[in-house]
Structure formats: structure tokens, C-alpha cells
Amino acid sequence: MNPDTRRRVALQVGRVAGSAAALWTANTFPAISSAGSLRAALAPTTTGIGRPGQVAFTFDDGPDPSSTPQFLDLLARRGVRATFFLLGFMVRRAPGLAADIAAAGHDIGVHGDLHRNLLFRDPVSTVADITAAHELIAETTGTRPRWYRPPYGILTTSAVLAAARLGMRPVLWSSWGRDWTARATPESVRRTVGRRLTGGATILLHDADCTSAPGSWRSTLGALPALLDDSAEQGWQPVTLTDHLTPLRPTATRERSLEPGRDRVGDRPEAGL
Numbered sequence: 001m002n003p004d005t006r007r008r009v010a011l012q013v014g015r016v017a018g019s020a021a022a023l024w025t026a027n028t029f030p031a032i033s034s035a036g037s038l039r040a041a042l043a044p045t046t047t048g049i050g051r052p053g054q055v056a057f058t059f060d061d062g063p064d065p066s067s068t069p070q071f072l073d074l075l076a077r078r079g080v081r082a083t084f085f086l087l088g089f090m091v092r093r094a095p096g097l098a099a100d101i102a103a104a105g106h107d108i109g110v111h112g113d114l115h116r117n118l119l120f121r122d123p124v125s126t127v128a129d130i131t132a133a134h135e136l137i138a139e140t141t142g143t144r145p146r147w148y149r150p151p152y153g154i155l156t157t158s159a160v161l162a163a164a165r166l167g168m169r170p171v172l173w174s175s176w177g178r179d180w181t182a183r184a185t186p187e188s189v190r191r192t193v194g195r196r197l198t199g200g201a202t203i204l205l206h207d208a209d210c211t212s213a214p215g216s217w218r219s220t221l222g223a224l225p226a227l228l229d230d231s232a233e234q235g236w237q238p239v240t241l242t243d244h245l246t247p248l249r250p251t252a253t254r255e256r257s258l259e260p261g262r263d264r265v266g267d268r269p270e271a272g273l
Ligand SMILES: [Zn+2]
Pocket: 060, 061, 111, 115, 151, 152, 211
């Protein structure tokens, strides 16, 4: 981290830590990583449910030179853009690869600097971790990440506040492949994702095995073509989280059709927004 970045991080930590510390007793915001329906009920906006004609493929824990390039090649061959939630410590090892992901048109999210369960981190170190990762990833990729996903999907109050201060929105997932286990196969990943796969889904997968069983990414990579085929069969277009979750801008026609006194257009409900 260069001195400028270190100063910005210190400033950010100071700003957020005050309010976060006051909320320390509330810091054990439910660990909502595993129970899908519970997660949806408690925090519908964080499950990443987007437009029904789309699905968002998301990949955590990279970048890793031994696996991520193969995901990038496959996605490029299929003409698909996805979202990569990067880890700061992995970006430091492969900054060029992090830049390549962004240059290929994929969305960039922050997964943290270190991959640690936030339930066991105090507010100051939580804010420092997220801020450092955000600054590093922004500098390395040339994009300001808009999405934040905590390790293990466990959000705390401090993390929510830190992400908001940095202009990031927390996004978990609505479907996963359990692709991190040693027993995962391409078939099991496809089947497990399919159990909760609907139009509008955000799918959690991993392009690196730094926190998973060694080599488990091969099952993910093996499942990906079939998952893309399954989505295409249903008519669901794979998109980035920005395309999935950003509200559509009103068209000029709709603006002209505004009634006097109305100051908003595009009031149609967007699931999960
Ligand atoms: Zn992770």
C-alpha cells in the first residue's frame, strides 16, 4: 500500500470506526450465509435477486494465476460477462491478472483483504480490512468496486457501514454450487446450483481454491458450460451485477409521459432493489 493509500485508509477507518464502535453491540447482525430462505427473509436486498430474464454468475476468492485465466478464457469464448469478488491478498500476488479481469469487461467486487470471518473481528479491523481491499482493488483494476461480499457471506454492522461509506452495496447470493468441497464434481455443482436457480438469480461460485479444497475450482470450471446452457435454455441472459441490479433509467418517452406533479418515473417494482 503506498503512503497516500495508507493515509486514506487511516482516515476512512477513523470516520467509520466511531459509528461502528457505537454499534458494536449490534455487530452480530445475523450470520445469514447458509439458510437461503432465512437470508431472503432477513435481507432481501442482499441476496442479489435481479431482473427475471437474467442471471448473474459471480466468482469469489481470486484472482489466482493457476485457475482464473481458464475461467476468463471460457467466459470470453461464450461471450459472457460475470462478476469477480477479489481478495486483497490475492490481488497483491497477481495484480496484472486482477487488471485483466476488469479489462475483459467483468464486474469487480470486493471480498475483503484477508478471508476472515467478520464475526471474530472487531469494528476497527473490519473497517480497515474492507477499506484497504477497496483501495487496492480500485488502484489495481482502475475501477471503483460497487459490490461487497463478506467472507463466508457473514455480514456485520461494521462491514455494512464500511461498505456504504466506500460506495459499495453488499450482495450475497440466491444460489450456490457448494463447489468448495473436495467431493464436488462438475455434475454436483450443476445440480446444486440448479436447485435454487431461477430467473433473477445471483449464483455463487469460486474461481480459486485458496479457501477451498485444493483443485476444487476444476469442478466449477467443468460445470460452467452446462450452467450457461441451462440458463440459455430458460431464456435467462447471464449478466454482470451492475446490469443485474442497477435500476433501469427511464426512457425519454416515459419522461415525456409524466403527469404534472409527478417527479418520479420508472416506478415499476424491481425485485430485490
Ligand atoms: Zn470466499
